Amino acid sequence: MSLLSVRGLRKSYGALKVTDDLDLEVTEGELHAIIGPNGAGKSTLIAQLSGQAGSDAGSVLFAGAQMMGKPMPARVRAGMSRSFQITSILPGFSVLENVSTAVQARAGSSFRFFAPVARDADLNEQAIAALAQVGLSDRAQTRAGSLSHGEKRALELAIALATQPRLLLLDEPLAGTSGAEAERLVQVMAGLKGQVTLVLIEHDMDAVFALADRVSVLVYGRIIATGMPAEIRADPAVRAAYLGDA
Numbered sequence: 235m236s237l238l239s240v241r242g243l244r245k246s247y248g249a250l251k252v253t254d255d256l257d258l259e260v261t262e263g264e265l266h267a268i269i270g271p272n273g274a275g276k277s278t279l280i281a282q283l284s285g286q287a288g289s290d291a292g293s294v295l296f297a298g299a300q301m302m303g304k305p306m307p308a309r310v311r312a313g314m315s316r317s318f319q320i321t322s323i324l325p326g327f328s329v330l331e332n333v334s335t336a337v338q339a340r341a342g343s344s345f346r347f348f349a350p351v352a353r354d355a356d357l358n359e360q361a362i363a364a365l366a367q368v369g370l371s372d373r374a375q376t377r378a379g380s381l382s383h384g385e386k387r388a389l390e391l392a393i394a395l396a397t398q399p400r401l402l403l404l405d406e407p408l409a410g411t412s413g414a415e416a417e418r419l420v421q422v423m424a425g426l427k428g429q430v431t432l433v434l435i436e437h438d439m440d441a442v443f444a445l446a447d448r449v450s451v452l453v454y455g456r457i458i459a460t461g462m463p464a465e466i467r468a469d470p471a472v473r474a475a476y477l478g479d480a
């Protein structure tokens with residue numbers, strides 16, 4: 235069953251059609267990777283799905299509810315969350331504080347309905363659980379600014395996870411990492427499979443083909459193919475448009 239069903243999604247910047255009549259189905263429980271050449275519109279798509287950027291037209295059904303026109307906090311409360319870039323981390327605050335503060339900011343006004351003590355306890359519990367999911371439990375009290383690059387990327391994942399999403403949208407979680415750091419993050423994502431539905435944009439093809447249940451290929455703002463990793467590798471249209479050039 236589709237958890238996310240996108241139909242006819244569009245977005246232009248002036249004359250440039252960045253998202254062009256895009257259809258996408260994400261099945262509950264899967265890790266669905268989206269690959270495509272530079273400038274294909276992958277980051278824009280994540281921004282549109284998360285509500286960070288507006289859309290010109292189309293339908294975004296999440297768990298049967300229409301998300302078009304809803305701002306990001308409403309989508310977070312519905313269960314859609316995206317990861318943010320390292321620049322959104324507060325270096326002077328502890329790792330745990332970074333997670334709990336971000337949850338409060340993302341979920342917006344919903345936390346106002348809890349009494350302050352219950353709210354803090356609830357936030358703390360969610361933040362601690364999220365740090366455990368990404369292997370950062372022992373860094374909870376560390377200043378976020380002193381984390382390694384790979385640990386900061388793991389912290390971004392924890393921040394997104396702490397909003398307890400049903401669907402997690404990840405925009406290049408491995409960017410800037412390599413070797414053991416990248417391998418550790420791949421293991422973290424492998425551990426998330428089955429717990430949360432994932433949409434993953436990633437340039438590291440080894441990671442994509444190791445992790446994905448299904449892969450969609452985005453070229454010039456349209457999905458040109460969706461399939462299992464082996465099908466995508468073998469698809470002549472995909473090879474011509476993208477993989478052949480890689």
Ligand SMILES: Nc1ncnc2c1ncn2[C@@H]1O[C@H](COP(=O)(O)OP(=O)(O)OP(=O)(O)O)[C@@H](O)[C@H]1O
Binds near residue numbers: 273276277
């Ligand atoms: N705010 C903006 N204003 C104008 N053009 C934009 C804006 N954001 C993105 N674009 C353009 O939209 C196109 C798609 O950009 P996007 O970043 O979504 O692609 P991408 O597939 O994520 O690329 P990459 O793999 O290089 O990160 C590019 O041509 C980009 O220059």
